[in-house]
Amino acid sequence: xxxxxxxSARDLRVGFATEGGQLQAVDGVSFDLAAGEVLAxxxxxxxxxxVTAQTILGLTRSPNARIEGSVQLGGVELLDAxxxxxxxxxxxxxGMVFQDPMTSFNPVYRLGSQIVxxxxxxxxxxSKAEGRARAxxxxxxxxxxxxxxxxxxxxxxxxxxxxxxxxxxxxxxxxPEVLIADEPTTALDVTIQAQVLRLLERLNRERGVATILITxxxxxxxxxxxxVMVMYAGRVVEEGTLDExxxxxxxxxTWGLLGSLTRLDRPRPKRLPQISGAPPSLLSLxxxxxxxxxxxxxxxxxxxxxxxxxxxxxxxxxxxxCWLSPERKRELRQVEGQIGLGAPAR
Amino acid sequence: xARFIVRRLAGMVLVxxxxxxxxxxxxxxxxxxxxxxxxxxxxxxxxxxxxxxxDWGFDEPLxxxxxxxxxxxxxxxxxxxxxxxxxxxxxxxxxxxSFSLCIGAAVIWLSFGILFGFLSATxxxxxxxxxxxxGSVGGISIPVFLIATxxxxxxxxKIELFPASGYVPLLEDPIQWAYHLVLxxxxxxxxxxxxxxxxxRSNMLDxxxxxxxxxxxxxxxxxxxxxxxHVLRNSLIPIITLFGLDFGATLFxxxxxxxxxxxxxxxxxxxxxxxxxxxxxxxMAITIFGAFFVVxxxxxxxxxxAYLDPRIRLGSSAQ
Numbered sequence: 001x002x003x004x005x006x007x008s009a010r011d012l013r014v015g016f017a018t019e020g021g022q023l024q025a026v027d028g029v030s031f032d033l034a035a036g037e038v039l040a041x042x043x044x045x046x047x048x049x050x051v052t053a054q055t056i057l058g059l060t061r062s063p064n065a066r067i068e069g070s071v072q073l074g075g076v077e078l079l080d081a082x083x084x085x086x087x088x089x090x091x092x093x094x095g096m097v098f099q100d101p102m103t104s105f106n107p108v109y110r111l112g113s114q115i116v117x118x119x120x121x122x123x124x125x126x127s128k129a130e131g132r133a134r135a136x137x138x139x140x141x142x143x144x145x146x147x148x149x150x151x152x153x154x155x156x157x158x159x160x161x162x163x164x165x166x167x168x169x170x171x172x173x174x175x176p177e178v179l180i181a182d183e184p185t186t187a188l189d190v191t192i193q194a195q196v197l198r199l200l201e202r203l204n205r206e207r208g209v210a211t212i213l214i215t216x217x218x219x220x221x222x223x224x225x226x227x228v229m230v231m232y233a234g235r236v237v238e239e240g241t242l243d244e245x246x247x248x249x250x251x252x253x254t255w256g257l258l259g260s261l262t263r264l265d266r267p268r269p270k271r272l273p274q275i276s277g278a279p280p281s282l283l284s285l286x287x288x289x290x291x292x293x294x295x296x297x298x299x300x301x302x303x304x305x306x307x308x309x310x311x312x313x314x315x316x317x318x319x320x321x322c323w324l325s326p327e328r329k330r331e332l333r334q335v336e337g338q339i340g341l342g343a344p345a346r
Numbered sequence: 347x348a349r350f351i352v353r354r355l356a357g358m359v360l361v362x363x364x365x366x367x368x369x370x371x372x373x374x375x376x377x378x379x380x381x382x383x384x385x386x387x388x389x390x391x392x393x394x395x396x397x398x399x400x401d402w403g404f405d406e407p408l409x410x411x412x413x414x415x416x417x418x419x420x421x422x423x424x425x426x427x428x429x430x431x432x433x434x435x436x437x438x439x440x441x442x443x444s445f446s447l448c449i450g451a452a453v454i455w456l457s458f459g460i461l462f463g464f465l466s467a468t469x470x471x472x473x474x475x476x477x478x479x480x481g482s483v484g485g486i487s488i489p490v491f492l493i494a495t496x497x498x499x500x501x502x503x504k505i506e507l508f509p510a511s512g513y514v515p516l517l518e519d520p521i522q523w524a525y526h527l528v529l530x531x532x533x534x535x536x537x538x539x540x541x542x543x544x545x546x547r548s549n550m551l552d553x554x555x556x557x558x559x560x561x562x563x564x565x566x567x568x569x570x571x572x573x574x575x576h577v578l579r580n581s582l583i584p585i586i587t588l589f590g591l592d593f594g595a596t597l598f599x600x601x602x603x604x605x606x607x608x609x610x611x612x613x614x615x616x617x618x619x620x621x622x623x624x625x626x627x628x629x630m631a632i633t634i635f636g637a638f639f640v641v642x643x644x645x646x647x648x649x650x651x652a653y654l655d656p657r658i659r660l661g662s663s664a665q
Binding site for chain 1: 556557558560561562563564565566567568569571575576579580583654655656657
């Protein structure tokens with residue numbers, strides 16, 4: 001683990017025994033999250049980003065799951081932590097926000113009482129009245145109007161965006177060092193998405209809470225992330241700073257993701273480009289690079305073995321897993337239509 | 347709330363009407379010797395039969411007979427064909443017995459059903475879950491009369507642990523009351539213990555997959571609290587609906603066999619006697635009485651349901 005990293009994963013592997021066979025959801029993922037940093041994990045459905053996030057908190061533990069590698073928070077291993085040790089971390093040191101705010105609150109309890117429950121799970125000495133006052137404060141801080149009254153509402157009385165803000169408030173109730181937001185905007189309307197992103201950004205800035213933001217939406221990434229990790233079929237295919245990923249992408253899959261964004265600064269294409277095909281089944285990954293079936297630039301070496309991690313000499317924070325040489329990639333990007341080219345707008 | 351009550355009352359009247367008409371119709375359609383003939387006895391003269399027909403109103407058209415019967419039910423003047431005694435008095439006499447039996451059995455089946463279901467669901471796949479699964483499937487499969495017979499054979503005949511029959515009023519001697527009812531209670535409850543524990547187990551396994559349970563876990567709650575406050579609490583909502591239906595149905599149907607076997611002398615036993623004797627008036631009265639309680643418990647269930655699930659609001663129009 002690199003010095004200064006608050007949370008770090010090394011060669012994390014998560015497999016599930018299913019009826020169809022062993023499903024390798026996460027296959028050798030490593031990353032570091034520094035204090036106060038926002039790391040975005042990007043990928044399609046089934047790329048293993050949610051499983052990675054949930055495994056950090058031990059939420060994927062089950063008799064059917066095989067979890068290997070290492071996840072350390074402040075130097076303490078989490079993967080083999082006891083249930084009670086893990087419980088100390090959940091909510092207290094790492095807060096988590098889930099995708100669907102409609103179903104992530106228990107419908108039969110008042111929102112405030114669910115926040116109080118989160119507080120009192122770790123601070124037994126906090127009275128219910130104190131907890132409630134804190135819940136009002138938290139709801140107010142995430143922009144719920146009239147929080148004093150709304151704290152006693154049931155989840156169904158909140159709109160989707162309000163619920164997601166309440167969820168963020170609950171995750172931050174104990175001022176954790178790390179916030180994991182698993183597709184926090186996916187279930188929301190676009191206008192509400194922006195509000196929630198702004199909130200996450202503000203909380204990161206004001207409280208310095210390190211954030212892992214999981215999303216499939218590069219637009220979301222561009223708004224808030226410091227660093228980006230692109231996942232495909234359980235593996236990290238590219239990782240770098242926001243600028244490196246957006247202005248100097250190295251992996252053809254990242255090109256595909258960027259190419260399928262609508263851009264206001266380019267002429268409008270007749271048809272929005274897409275990455276053809278579908279992700280491979282995680283039950284039986286083909287040998288070699290897992291993206292090669294969909295990659296327009298596949299060549300003989302791709303089928304031989306999975307690409308190794310390659311770092312660019314002039315950008316040590318930027319790495320990718322592709323057999324194409326950096327020179328060849330540059331050529332291809334020129335031909336492909338200017339993906340990611342152009343100077344960072346700073 | 348007011349609208350809810352009015353709607354429910356209107357529904358209740360409709361149900362009672364339909365049930366009483368059906369019972370009356372079925373009774374008059376099944377092959378049967380004329381009731382006047384039976385009342386008069388085997389060797390009665392035609393004149394006697396005629397006069398009984400006139401006295402009891404059997405010569406009137408069926409709709410008139412129906413209305414006469416219904417009128418008598420609500421004025422408490424209904425007389426049975428069999429022993430020519432007042433029907434309502436017998437029913438009122440039997441009510442404490444039937445309620446004692448059913449409420450006790452319900453408490454037992456709810457407690458054990460919830461306990462076993464909870465244990466099964468929280469230890470899914472373990473040996474206790476397997477044992478409880480086998481036990482509950484057994485409980486569902488064994489017919490009530492067989493359970494009763496087994497109880498009687500082993501617990502009253504082989505070892506004389508419990509009395510074989512009879513009912514002691516609660517106010518007379520509470521200990522004897524419970525002592526006499528233990529076997530009937532369990533006889534009646536075993537089927538539902540099995541059934542409720544299976545239903546609760548599967549509800550809980552469904553709820554465990556809900557997002558809000560994952561949220562609860564991510565908050566750092568301990569497993570027991572997650573299971574009780576989040577999983578069990580939400581899994582009980584459908585159980586309440588089931589209970590509302592079952593309790594009413596047991597009170598005036600399911601309990602009949604148990605009442606007869608243990609000679610408790612409640613409403614159920616009265617119903618059994620009346621069916622054997624093809625005695626219409628008690629059947630009509632008991633049916634209406636039973637339907638009334640089924641509908642009443644359903645309404646109560648809805649009230650409890652709304653309390654348990656805040657998303658449901660009584661009387662408000664559905665969105």
